[in-house]
Amino acid sequence: MKYLIIIFILIKSVLISQVPIDYKLSTKNTLNRYENITEEGLNSNSIIDIRPIDESYLLMSTGNDLGYVHIYDLHPDSVSFGSFDRDSLFLQNSGSLPEGGAPALAVRENIIAISGIDDTTAVTGEEIMGTGISYSIDEGESWFFLPQPIDDNPETGEYQTIIWGAQVISALAVTTAINNISYDLSIGGDYIYAASWAGGLRRFGPIYSEQKTWQIIPLPMDSDSSLICGAIDLETYELNPNDPVNGGNHNHKGFSVYVDDNTIWVGTANGINKGVIEGNCINWGHHYTTTWNNISGSWVIGFTNQKLEDSTDRLWAITWAGEGNNEKHALSYTDDGGETWQITSPSGESEKVYNLYANENRIWAATNTGLYVSKDGEHWERYSRPIDTLTGEEILSETVLAVYNQDNWLWVGTFDGISIIESDTITTIHRFWKPANPFSAYPNPFLIRDINQVDGDGHVRFVYSNPDGHPGKINIFDFSMDKVIHLNNNNPFALEDDQNEVIWNGRNEYGDQVANGVYFCRLSLNGEYYWTKLAVVN
Numbered sequence: 001m002k003y004l005i006i007i008f009i010l011i012k013s014v015l016i017s018q019v020p021i022d023y024k025l026s027t028k029n030t031l032n033r034y035e036n037i038t039e040e041g042l043n044s045n046s047i048i049d050i051r052p053i054d055e056s057y058l059l060m061s062t063g064n065d066l067g068y069v070h071i072y073d074l075h076p077d078s079v080s081f082g083s084f085d086r087d088s089l090f091l092q093n094s095g096s097l098p099e100g101g102a103p104a105l106a107v108r109e110n111i112i113a114i115s116g117i118d119d120t121t122a123v124t125g126e127e128i129m130g131t132g133i134s135y136s137i138d139e140g141e142s143w144f145f146l147p148q149p150i151d152d153n154p155e156t157g158e159y160q161t162i163i164w165g166a167q168v169i170s171a172l173a174v175t176t177a178i179n180n181i182s183y184d185l186s187i188g189g190d191y192i193y194a195a196s197w198a199g200g201l202r203r204f205g206p207i208y209s210e211q212k213t214w215q216i217i218p219l220p221m222d223s224d225s226s227l228i229c230g231a232i233d234l235e236t237y238e239l240n241p242n243d244p245v246n247g248g249n250h251n252h253k254g255f256s257v258y259v260d261d262n263t264i265w266v267g268t269a270n271g272i273n274k275g276v277i278e279g280n281c282i283n284w285g286h287h288y289t290t291t292w293n294n295i296s297g298s299w300v301i302g303f304t305n306q307k308l309e310d311s312t313d314r315l316w317a318i319t320w321a322g323e324g325n326n327e328k329h330a331l332s333y334t335d336d337g338g339e340t341w342q343i344t345s346p347s348g349e350s351e352k353v354y355n356l357y358a359n360e361n362r363i364w365a366a367t368n369t370g371l372y373v374s375k376d377g378e379h380w381e382r383y384s385r386p387i388d389t390l391t392g393e394e395i396l397s398e399t400v401l402a403v404y405n406q407d408n409w410l411w412v413g414t415f416d417g418i419s420i421i422e423s424d425t426i427t428t429i430h431r432f433w434k435p436a437n438p439f440s441a442y443p444n445p446f447l448i449r450d451i452n453q454v455d456g457d458g459h460v461r462f463v464y465s466n467p468d469g470h471p472g473k474i475n476i477f478d479f480s481m482d483k484v485i486h487l488n489n490n491n492p493f494a495l496e497d498d499q500n501e502v503i504w505n506g507r508n509e510y511g512d513q514v515a516n517g518v519y520f521c522r523l524s525l526n527g528e529y530y531w532t533k534l535a536v537v538n
Contacts, residue, residue: 041081041432042067044101047413049355050404051107053139058404059112060413061102066114068140079420081430084140097143098132104194108187111207112136115182115194116148122178130181130199135192137207148177149194149202149214159238162216165229165281169218171239172248174199184267184302188259189277193217195254200241201266220287222249222270229281250298250322251287258303258315265315267300272317274338286338290322294341296330298322306358313337314377316363318353329353331365333377346372346380355413357403364410366400371412385454386412386419388429395419395429396452396459396503415451436499438465438530439523445535448506448513457505457513460534462487462521467498470526474502476534477520484519485509506536513538 046063053059060067065083072078084097098116106113116131130148137144151173154160160173174180180199185192190206201217218239220227227237242248249270256267264282266273271289275282290298295317302318314335321327328350332341345351346365355366365372371383386395395416402413410421417431433442441462443451448458462474474487485508489500507513516538523530 041083041430042418043083043432045417045431045433046101046415047402047418048102049105050402050411050413051105052404052406053107053112055406057139058406058411059105059107059140060402060418061105061114063101066097066102066105077428079430081432097134097145098130100131103181103183104185106185106187106192110137110139111187112140113185113187113192115185117181120178127178128181129177129179130196131177133182133185133192133194133204135207146204146214148180148182149196149199149204150177150180151175151216162218162239164216164218165232167230167232167234169232169234169237169239171216171218172241174241184254184256186257186259186264188261188264193257193259193264195257195266195268197253197255198241199254200239200252201254201257217282219249219251219254219266219268219273220284222251224251225287225292227284227287229278229283256300256302256318258305260305265303265317267303267317267319269299269322271295271298272300272319272332272338288338288341290324290327294343295319295332296321296343296345297327298324302356304356304358306363307360309360314358316356316358318356319343320352321350331356331377342377344374344377344380346374346382348380354400355402357405359405362405364403364405366403366413368399370398371400371403383412383421386414386421386427386429388419389426390428393429393431393501394454394503396454396461398453399451433463436463436465439521439532440464441521441532441534445537446506447537449538457507460504460506462502462504462523462532463499464523464525464530465498466500466525468526472500472502473524474504475522475524476504477522478514479517479519481520484514 042062044062044064047060049061051059056071058069067083070080100116100118102114103117104115113135115133118131120127120129132148133146134143151160153175154173158172159170161168162171180196182194182196184195191203193203195201201219202214204214205212240248241252251268251270253269258265262277264275264277273284274286275284288295297319299320299322300317304316306314308314312335314333317332319332320329329352330343330345331353332343334341346367347369352368353365357364363374363377372380374380395414397414397416400412400414404411408423412419417429420428441460446460452459472489476484478484487502487504489502514536519534519536521532521534
């Protein structure tokens, strides 16, 4: 499943085109603006999703592109990370994979599909946009690129007509990629299904046909419990992903999609839709909401299927609080195909879950406060924040974005790199950046109240080249060159390329959090001084 794991933030937004919508997920810059891009390995330390091709080859969607890892033997050190090079890939009909971060990754057998997100400037200010979808039918050896699906401008007005179930349906034309981001993808039959927020639900295919095309898929309106092909009331129905106050429907805003054989589940800003694929049409027999059913929240950002030891198919939905009263961030699950739903929260509180992974006897939940595991879906245990068993280096993030279990290896993706936990005892941490030259700060700018949060503090790393192992001292000065704090190398993690690392929590020598501004950082090493600048943002 893909559950759109990124820093999901609910904020108000006004779109410059026809689709002003309240719901917004994270931006590519939110994920990746802190990075020093690596020369090798992954191109981001933000690991959004992890999907296997086989036991020795995993794919990872990141804050900057699509990465991979090759596993050579059963030891966490025997892995090799890399990224698909947009400039050197053989692509069938464009110059690159989607630009920016990769919010959605889907894998089925030899087919891979990935979407893109980036920031852009519009008349309303900084906005986000979809940058397209690429797919491969040979496990990534070659790729097809598809621009973000948008509609032509209608000759008159804002609406177009589409054919669905032999009926002519009125649909708002979505003519921009802004806020039209494919936050989730699923591969079912010969189609790639895309849940694209303002772009609604669409599918591309048939993949192996020469007549491949995008098709818009209507969903029930907010007040409808179903939508049956060929029996749509054309007097009242229109496809419109605007806000309800503007005549639209939250249920036309797609955020998640999961296809299992001929059954399709779609999560929107107004609940869960269950459909049956029949030929070229889909009959939406059920529309589950917080009003009508026992799900925790109406904003549904992901699905995963768990086949239990007794062969029960349990469907999990990541259900966030939307606009309704008494909604909460939690998980909702069904053991009977949606007839009844149960709610569970890993932490016991209303908390955003970003990602799930399940096998027949366990379910793992990546959440805002860490990684949890459960055997029954009701009783949860929390993992400790990853610390490298050999070096003592830490993952400086309480938030976990992605999780994947592979035999006795547990892969944990965060904003601050990836850790491999072997047999619940041995932890290896992998992080990616350019070598210090000779002294640098990461992340820069340093957002104290944002990412790298541990115990209420943000954290920044100072990395410097130290091949001879000399003790280093770092002094931090404000813009007036008054000393803020002195840092000894009391946390001398040895990184690759003979580098050392010192961590700062953004507080001065009196324990107060420092103010916004530019700070000058001086490294004293073996009688020499080295300087770097650090921007701090509260």
